[in-house]
Amino acid sequence: MADKAVPHFHNQAGLRVIAVGSKEFMCIGALPPFDHPHVFLDMGGDTEIICQYCSTLFRYDPKLKSGTAEPADCLWTDAAPATKAA
Numbered sequence: 001m002a003d004k005a006v007p008h009f010h011n012q013a014g015l016r017v018i019a020v021g022s023k024e025f026m027c028i029g030a031l032p033p034f035d036h037p038h039v040f041l042d043m044g045g046d047t048e049i050i051c052q053y054c055s056t057l058f059r060y061d062p063k064l065k066s067g068t069a070e071p072a073d074c075l076w077t078d079a080a081p082a083t084k085a086a
Helices: none
Strands: 017-020 024-029 033-043 048-050 055-060
Touching: none
Parallel strands: 017 055
Antiparallel strands: 024 033, 048 055
């Protein structure tokens, strides 16, 4: 399965600011099943954006690799480990 084209970030820890290496991404709020609607955020020419659902401030950091965050565990993937068929 291919990775998401747009990174998805969460704020399960309730942080005030999350640094991200992408200016276009999805915010999901907390981790499922307590996530909010997954919203696309685009900073455009700015370096910060606030999610209108959870009020998390995302700040662009050009030193971070695209699709990553600081703290790193704010990146969300829905990939579950594969299970063997019996």
